[in-house]
Amino acid sequence: MTWPRGADERGTVTARPPSDPLIRLRDVTHRTLLVETTAASDANEVYERLRLQWGSVAPVDLEPGVPAWLVLGHDEAVGVLRDDRTFIKDPSIWHGHAENLLGPQSALHLVLPRAPKPTLADADGAKHARMRPPVDDALSQVDEARAAAITRRLCGMLIDRFEDRGRADLVAEYAAVVPFLALSELDGLEPGQAQRLQEITRAIFESGAAARERTVELLEIVTEHIAHSRRLGTRDIAGVLAVHDNFESDLERAQTLTAITLAANEALLAWIAQTLALVLSDPRFSNRVSGGRLHIDDALDEVLWRSTTNPNLMPRFATREVVIGDKLIERGAAVVVGVHAANHDPLVQSADPWDTVGNRAYLSFGAGPHRCPAPRLGRVIARIAVAELLQRLQVTLVGDPDKVEWATSPWMRFPARLPVTFPPPVSPPAPGAWPPGPAEFAH
Incomplete structure (x- = not known):
């Protein structure tokens, strides 16, 4: 079967004559590991190498021996994201289950479960149409001014913790903490609950296959919070989800609240950390920001264009055979x-880097039914987190900027650590010391 989208004039997704050979995933023996695209010092080099070798769709391994298709072309990516009947989020149809491709210690068990979780992120069709409105309703009622005030307060609190020290890791001590605490407060969670959830979440991502055991405690906390929010009649994110009739159970509500919070946290962590890394490692960029010639929003947009926080989206799965270029996407294949x-597709990317300033035609917030539900709220949190740190501290990156170590997640791209130093705060003058205060000038 073919997948016509009327794009023949650009050579993107086309029907091919039956006589032309089609490339099948099973026939490719040497595949690039997906994590190479995110952990490389130059991600562009890896993606472009794949594009030159394979065209708009390339074979990759999610883990060694776990194959998937990686969509590289802009038009093809938009087509996959919008076609939620051909490419679905339900992993139960993935052919790898029948072939037992995942070993017992595989970290992909959470990404490729045998059955979909009852959450918006993994829903398709009518189920997704039922579960998306509650999330949109909950996020649309968030007061952006309140979200900004919460984020600013939390940023100040975190900076207070390391300001006197004169050094910090801006990933572990700042970028990884600000969004989680801000989102948790907007969810209506108490500080103690938020801290425990962050500990569990970190353990889940670090424990691979054993993570499923830790999700039990996480769901218990969130489910109880949903019920508590309903009893109190709160109007925070959890409170809106707690009373929305579109959900069939509190399990759906808890799974959805957890999924949107964790997904937003990961994306914001990467967005904040990458922006700070770019400002600290690129003098031209830093000078434009500090000199007022480039607004923080423009800096955030340049990160989304230049590096992207979520370079590879979680897999979708083909419900039928389709052809993209010379690749045969078989039913049950994972498509990233x-x-x-x-x-960075040359067909849509300009050679002039200034064309990206103010241009938000990137796919970093997704497209189609699963597009990010709250890009404005995310931008508020990221903007304040970056601005507060840059305005308050004169930070200098420790080490060679060209040797920043990137996290080994195949889905997100952010520095594994961002060690910086900065001058400690100047102690206030003792009473009576120079310079004189306003009262002394009055005399």
Whole structure:
């Protein structure tokens, strides 16, 4: 079967004559590991190498021996994201289950479960149409001014913790903490609950296959919070989800609240950390920001264009055979949309870097039914987190900027650590010391 989208004039997704050979995933023996695209010092080099070798769709391994298709072309990526009947989020149809491709210690068990979780992120069709409105309703009622005030307060609190020290890791001590605490407060969680959830979440991502055991405690906390919010009649995110009739159970509500919070946290962590890394490692960028010639929003946009926080989206699965270029996407195949590669597709990317300033035509917030539900709220949190740190501290990156170590997640791209130093705060003068205060000038 073919997948016509009327794009023949650009050579993107086309029907091919039956006589032309089609490339099948099973026939490719040497595949690039997906994590190479995110952990490389130059992600563009890896994506472009794949594009030159394979065209708009390339074979990759999610883990050694776990194959998937990686979509590199912009038009092809948009087509996959919008076609939620051909490419679905339900992993139960993935052919790898029948072939037992995942070993007992595989970290992909959470990404490729045998059955979909009852959450918006993994829903398709009518189920997704039922579960998306509650999330949109809950996020649309968030007061952006309140979200900004919460974020600013939390940023100040975190900076207070390391300001006197004169050094910090801006990933572990700042970028990884600000969004989680801000989102948790907007969810209506108490500080103690938020801290415990962050500890569990970190353990889940670090424990691979054993993570399923830790999700039990996480769901218990969130489910109880949903019920508590309903009893109190709160109007925070959890309170809106708690009373929305579109959900069939509190399990759906808890799973959805957890999923949107964790997904937003990961994306914001990467967005904040990458922006700070770019400002600290690129003098031209830093000078433009500090000199007022480039607004923080423009800096955030340049990160989404230039590097992308979520370079590879979680897999979708083909419900039928389709052809993209010379690749045969078989039913049950995992298909990963390479957002970074799509943003850098030569067919849509200008050679002039200034064309990206103020241009938000990137795919970093997704497209189609699963598009990010709260890009404005995310921007508020990221903007304040970056601005507060840059305005308050004169930070200098420790080490060679060209040797920043990137996290080994195949889905997100951010520095594994960002060690910086900065001058400690100047102690206030003792009473009576120079310079004189306003009262002394009055005399």
